[in-house]
Amino acid sequence: MKVVAINGSARQNGNTALLINHVFAVLQAEGIETELVQLGGQAIRGCGVCNTCIKLRNRRCSISNDPVNDIIAKMVEADGIILGSPVYFTDVTPELKALIDRSGRVAGANGQLFKRKVGAGVIAVRRGGATHALDTIYHFLHITQMIIPGAPYWNFGIGRDIGDVEKDEEGVANMKGLGENMVWLLKKINA
DSSP: OOEEEOOOOOOTTHHHHHHHHHHHHHHHHHTTTTEEEEOOOOOOOOOOOOOHHHHHHHSSSSSSSSTHHHHHHHHHHEEEEEEEEEEEEEEEOHHHHHHHHHHHHHHHHHOOOTOOOEEEEEEEESSOOOHHHHHHHHHHHHHOBBOOOOOEEEEEEEESTTTTGGGOHHHHHHHHHHHHHHHHHHHHHHH
């Protein structure tokens, strides 16, 4: 089994990646392969609604000068998908939102490519907007028919500077709980 996580943060090894790595540690301890994809530093634009993905049904977006098609392929191959983001003005980063829009359109045009995969969101936040940003991810997970495991509380960690989320004991515990529930669900689905 494999879980791919997409880190939507501009800081490749910042708080969002640290939180994802707490989830990964639980998955890896159970023998589940993990891969972290970093969106930081890459120019990713939104969907142009050209409908080429609907016409061709080739599991690809017509925009080919960025990493989105490679990421979609990784999402299709994975058993589980984690989308992570810091909060930008009470929502996910523009790069992650562009990936959500484009991958969701491609998945839907090709027979629901993410259907029944295990999906989760992880949010790093300084103060406010975490629930809304997490909700953006959950809307995507629901509409693409993924199965969402719970966690002890909301899937976010609080911190401003890189490393601050490590001081959020409840946030770290939530990531570990999310990882445990992902393991349980992945094993049930793949039994």
